[in-house]
Amino acid sequence: MKLTILRAIYFGNNVAVEGEIIETGDLHGRELIQKGYAIEVENGHAEEQQEQQEQQEQQEQQEQQISSSNCSAWQFYAVSRGANR
Template identity: 50%
Template structure:
């Protein structure tokens, strides 16, 4: 049974990292799935396809934003920086 580790798993005298694909027996694989330590590669593919479909729908060119109306500049009281005393 092929699985993908969701957490670090000590397996076969080594540690599997998150996202690493590995193969194990059916009973051991079902136990890891039940405990949430792993997932099947097939479980990942339908979700990715759905996300890709949604992303392609969202990539339609948006309407160009209207240019902002020009506004008159307002003087900023702090534009001169720090004022010092005249000597």
């Protein structure tokens, strides 16, 4: 059973913090859910959505860097050709 931690807990000789995804047995997972320490991840969709969101953010950052570098290159070209005189 995959769970997303809502409150920090001691799990497997480590502290699992809020937002972390852990995998545990059904009985232990239901107990954590009942106590309000975690919620169930539905078929791993949350991980996939998070990965897709991170990829989209990276692509947007790359596009912004490219567009800003293109603008700088164009400005350099215009200045070197004397367009600002």
